[in-house]
Amino acid sequence: MEPILIYGFPAGSSMGLVATLEWMGLPHRLCRVDMMGEMREPAYRRLNQRVETPALVTDKGEIITETMAIAAWLEARDSERRVSFDPLSRQADRMHQMMAFINTGFTGSFGPLWAALEMETPDPQMQAVLRTFGSQAVIERHDRLEELVGDDRFLVGDRPSIADGVLIGVARWLDFHQVADKGRWPKLAALRGRIEAEPAVKYATALESGEAATGSDACLGHVELAEVIERFGK
Structure with missing residues (x-):
């Protein structure tokens, strides 16, 4: 069977993995999940007890969660090195370094902003504190990433x-939460522009939005969440 990537909307970090599969050309299927609705239903816990996306059903029917674990699975199968590098090369070391920074401090800095937005029982005072703290953290992590961009x-x-x-x-969360103008970080803004101009990213963004989009022949179609849970859920 082909692997199935479970990706979330709106504005899921998993959009980038959809684009990565396009760059790779690895045959796969996709499963689009509403993170504000169906992901929070009890049945979804059979796929990921942490109630998050992304998740990957491998070609052996096993479930992998966490972005870095899925990225490692993809890298190991990128035999033509379309999205990765010789494991012993300096480029591979830098790729892993950048992914680690982005997936930890950079992504984590948005946590307070998401907490404020998703608070089930609104608490304006607490939400204001979370937004202030989160915005400061996001700006600081963008400063650090700007230094790392070559x-x-x-x-x-x-x-x-x-x-x-x-x-x-993840980078588009800066705009989603209206933290600051991306032009504050010129190298990062230019990099984002080049990545967002990639056909694979435009395709992945369209799918995330629920639009009809044509990509490569690598994607063999979507699978409904209920079917994925029934076939592969624990």
């Missing part, structure tokens, strides 16, 4: 890698 067209070299996929699904 002179290459993409995060590692002149073609997109898994690191760019991990970045682009």
Whole structure:
């Protein structure tokens, strides 16, 4: 069977993994999940007890969760090195370094902003504190990432890698939460522009929005969440 990537909307970090699969050309299927609705239903816990996306059903029917674990699974199967590098190369080291930073401190800095937005029982005072703290953290992490961005067209070299996929699904949260103008970080803004101009990213963003989109022949179609849970849920 083909692997199935379970990705979320709206504005899921998993959008970047959809684009990565396009760059790879790995045959796969997709499962689109409403993170504000059906992901929070008890049945979804059979796929991921942490109630998050992304999740991956492998070609052996096993479930992998967490972005870095899915990225490692993809890298190990990228035999043509379309989105990765020789494991012993300096480029591979930098790719892993960038992914680790993006997936930890950079992504985590948005946590208070999401907590304020998703609070079940609104508490204006607490939400104001969370937004202030979160905005400060996001700005600081953007400062650090701006320092890490080099002179290459993409995060590692002149073609997109898994690191760019991990970045682009999260970087747009700056705009979503209206923290600051992205032009405050010119190198990062230019990098985002190049990644977002990639056909694979445009395709992934359209799918996330529920639009009809045509990508490569790698995607063999969508699978309904209920079917994925029935077939592969624990």
